[in-house]
Amino acid sequence: MRLWTMVSRNLRVRRMRTALTLLGIAVGMMAIVALMGLARGFENNWDQTLNARGTDVVVNRISTGSPIPAPFSEEVAREISALPGIEDSGGVLGVLMPVENLPMILVTSWEWESYIWNHLEIVEGRMQKNGHEKAVLLGKSASQMLRKQVGNSLQLLGSEFPVCGIYESTSMIESGAIVIPLGVMQSHSDNAGKINFVNLRFSPGVDKARGREICDQIETLHNGLSASLASEAAQRNSTTQAVKGMTLAVTLLSMVVGLASVMNTMLMSVFERTVEIGVLRAIGWKAARIRHMILLEATLLGISGGVLGVLLGFLVRELLYLFPSISGTIRIEIGLEAIVFTVLFATVVGALSGLYPAIRASRMKPTVAFRHQ
Amino acid sequence: MPDPRHGNNMEEPQKSCLAETIAVTRSYENGRVRALRGVDLRIEEGDFVAITGSSGSGKTTLLQMLGGLDTPDSGEVMFRGQVLSEMRDLSSFRARRVGFVFQSFHLLSTLTACENVQVPMVESPLPMKEREQRAIQLLEEVGLAERIHHRPAELSGGERQRVAIARSLANEPDLLLADEPTGNLDRESTTMVMELLNRIHRENGMTLILVTHDPSTAAYAHRQVRMSDGLVDPNDPDPSPGAP
Numbered sequence: 210m211r212l213w214t215m216v217s218r219n220l221r222v223r224r225m226r227t228a229l230t231l232l233g234i235a236v237g238m239m240a241i242v243a244l245m246g247l248a249r250g251f252e253n254n255w256d257q258t259l260n261a262r263g264t265d266v267v268v269n270r271i272s273t274g275s276p277i278p279a280p281f282s283e284e285v286a287r288e289i290s291a292l293p294g295i296e297d298s299g300g301v302l303g304v305l306m307p308v309e310n311l312p313m314i315l316v317t318s319w320e321w322e323s324y325i326w327n328h329l330e331i332v333e334g335r336m337q338k339n340g341h342e343k344a345v346l347l348g349k350s351a352s353q354m355l356r357k358q359v360g361n362s363l364q365l366l367g368s369e370f371p372v373c374g375i376y377e378s379t380s381m382i383e384s385g386a387i388v389i390p391l392g393v394m395q396s397h398s399d400n401a402g403k404i405n406f407v408n409l410r411f412s413p414g415v416d417k418a419r420g421r422e423i424c425d426q427i428e429t430l431h432n433g434l435s436a437s438l439a440s441e442a443a444q445r446n447s448t449t450q451a452v453k454g455m456t457l458a459v460t461l462l463s464m465v466v467g468l469a470s471v472m473n474t475m476l477m478s479v480f481e482r483t484v485e486i487g488v489l490r491a492i493g494w495k496a497a498r499i500r501h502m503i504l505l506e507a508t509l510l511g512i513s514g515g516v517l518g519v520l521l522g523f524l525v526r527e528l529l530y531l532f533p534s535i536s537g538t539i540r541i542e543i544g545l546e547a548i549v550f551t552v553l554f555a556t557v558v559g560a561l562s563g564l565y566p567a568i569r570a571s572r573m574k575p576t577v578a579f580r581h582q
Numbered sequence: 583m584p585d586p587r588h589g590n591n592m593e594e595p596q597k598s599c600l601a602e603t604i605a606v607t608r609s610y611e612n613g614r615v616r617a618l619r620g621v622d623l624r625i626e627e628g629d630f631v632a633i634t635g636s637s638g639s640g641k642t643t644l645l646q647m648l649g650g651l652d653t654p655d656s657g658e659v660m661f662r663g664q665v666l667s668e669m670r671d672l673s674s675f676r677a678r679r680v681g682f683v684f685q686s687f688h689l690l691s692t693l694t695a696c697e698n699v700q701v702p703m704v705e706s707p708l709p710m711k712e713r714e715q716r717a718i719q720l721l722e723e724v725g726l727a728e729r730i731h732h733r734p735a736e737l738s739g740g741e742r743q744r745v746a747i748a749r750s751l752a753n754e755p756d757l758l759l760a761d762e763p764t765g766n767l768d769r770e771s772t773t774m775v776m777e778l779l780n781r782i783h784r785e786n787g788m789t790l791i792l793v794t795h796d797p798s799t800a801a802y803a804h805r806q807v808r809m810s811d812g813l814v815d816p817n818d819p820d821p822s823p824g825a826p
Contacts, residue, residue: 210697210713212704218692488688491651492702493677493753575651575676578684579642579761 212498216505219478226474231514233470234558237463238518238551243525244456245547248449250540255443258380259408261328265420266409267442268427271435276448277305280403285431286320289407294423296412299323300404302394308387309364311354311534315386316365318394325408329388334359334374340390344373348384350537363387366397385538464558467514471562475507479570486570487577496571503567504560511559515552519543522551597626599663600757600789601648606657607812608643617643619812620657625757630783630790632803639809641793642761648791649680649759662756677705681750685762687742689734695721695745696730702752720748724778740771747778758782760792764799776802 220227259267268289269278283300290298303317319325321340329336329346337344345363347355352375357363362371365387378384395401411420417438424436437445479486486499522543530536602625608618617640625631625648633641646652647659650672659666661679669675676682681702689698699717708716721730724744734742743763750758760779764772780802783790794800808815 210693210700210704210717211710214697215690215693215701222692484688485690488684489701490673491649491676491682492749493673493680493705494702495671495673495705498704576646578651578682578688579646 230474234467234514235517239521242522246541246543248452249542252443259439264408268407286407297410299325301406318391329376346388467558475566490575491578500567500571504563507563515555601625602660606654632800635809640812681755683760685765
């Protein structure tokens with residue numbers, strides 16, 4: 210018989226309580242793992258998008274909270290593209306909005322004849338004929354989500370747009386988006402002369418260090434704008450930042466909930482076992498071993514809650530993916546680091562919550578063993 | 583001339599002293615309850631002593647003092663010449679020197695008989711396998727070979743107490759302390775448990791102190807000490823075996 214045997218039996222014998230405590234920890238851990246996966250999904254998605262376009266730098270207004278940064282004048286784009294080291298540039302105006310049956314979809318518009326258009330692979334229909342044609346290109350998953358084919362028309366920005374073509378893109382964001390020429394977007398959304406992103410491509414020979422200098426230069430010249438290298442843009446993206454902020458908040462919240470829940474359970478368990486602990490002390494167990502036993506129980510609750518939380522995270526992801534509007538636009542990438550972090554975090558929370566009950570238990574008097582039950 | 587500190591049994595002065603209380607006092611609730619009021623008692627190696635007395639006479643408190651579970655307000659408790667209150671680690675004293683048997687058995691309900699017997703051995707350096715073998719052997723000795731893997735809930739009261747006795751012997755103690763060991767048992771189980779304790783005393787030469795208010799249980803002891811109002815009653819010396 211090992212100490213471990215006693216610890217695991219103590220938890221197993223109070224099944225309902227153990228299960229409820231585990232659930233209390235696991236729900237928090239599930240949220241952590243899912244949000245971490247969401248942040249990572251956004252990052253990778255964004256990364257892929259910029260890579261697919263061949264974009265080296267993204268310029269946008271510094272904004273907080275909102276997933277789509279505020280617009281600014283396209284004149285700025287022209288000034289930036291004239292800087293040394295910049296080979297190509299393209300203005301982008303994108304918005305997230307409800308379209309027909311979808312509660313939220315990315316409608317993006319690109320400066321006509323800019324390099325951004327080059328990476329699109331039209332699989333059905335054709336591109337817009339010119340920068341003023343009022344027609345939309347649909348990404349492959351967008352066309353599935355909207356149930357629209359070439360030749361159908363789409364209610365967008367208050368008027369009817371025919372679908373002229375369907376494209377494929379390695380970027381999930383783009384595959385789930387609607388693309389129109391920048392001029393058409395500007396005139397139909399009251400944003401004449403405005404964009405909210407500039408995509409830039411460096412001239413050949415510009416290395417990372419030089420690239421950083423160019424970014425700094427842009428930020429100095431245009432107060433209030435942020436210029437990020439593609440490799441860092443994903444992390445600096447406001448959506449990624451927002452999800453990360455949310456993850457932190459949920460992590461703190463689940464720490465408090467987990468601590469309270471495990472501590473409550475362990476305190477209850479310790480008080481119920483006053484006589485049992487007294488007997489163990491009477492027959493020679495040291496106070497340190499009692500502490501050890503209670504800490505082990507709390508830690509075991511933590512680990513199990515963490516593992517259960519990760520499993521629930523995967524389950525929730527699969528449930529969310531059942532909705533086409535989510536599976537077509539959002540990736541929840543639960544990586545090894547999220548799993549390890551969550552389980553370790555839950556373990557630490559469990560162990561911390563066991564400290565006080567363990568100290569209380571180790572101070573119990575052995576003479577209670579003589580109380581007759 | 584008998585030493586007044588040494589209780590009232592001077593029958594076999596050649597025997598060495600195992601445990602001794604010298605003018606031990608202990609009170610509770612800020613002195614309102616005086617459980618022990620200066621108890622002198624000497625326990626020889628190999629003694630079988632019954633401490634009797636009405637409830638509240640201080641017999642259980644005295645047992646706790648002898649077992650190193652509680653410390654006196656004044657006076658000394660000695661074990662083989664060592665003062666208990668000066669020992670650095672009373673829990674290892676309890677683990678190695680003393681075995682306890684309680685009225686309510688106090689077995690751990692989640693563990694089997696065999697595992698319960700191994701609980702005190704958690705503090706011993708014996709390897710796992712040997713602990714298990716020793717537990718099985720002890721259970722065989724108390725006549726529970728068939729009950730090794732049963733949980734306490736699956737055992738009768740008498741069987742539970744026998745598991746508890748096996749547990750008390752786990753670390754080969756020098757002194758066995760039993761607090762009303764038959765208090766929760768029927769007549770038949772009482773006889774069985776007392777015969778067992780008697781056998782352990784006889785065959786292993788184990789020093790045994792039991793607290794009881796049942797005269798027929800006390801009669802198994804070779805010496806009875808009567809407690810009254812926190813003191814050993816000097817008017818009731820009864821060293822003769824078999825007396826009620």
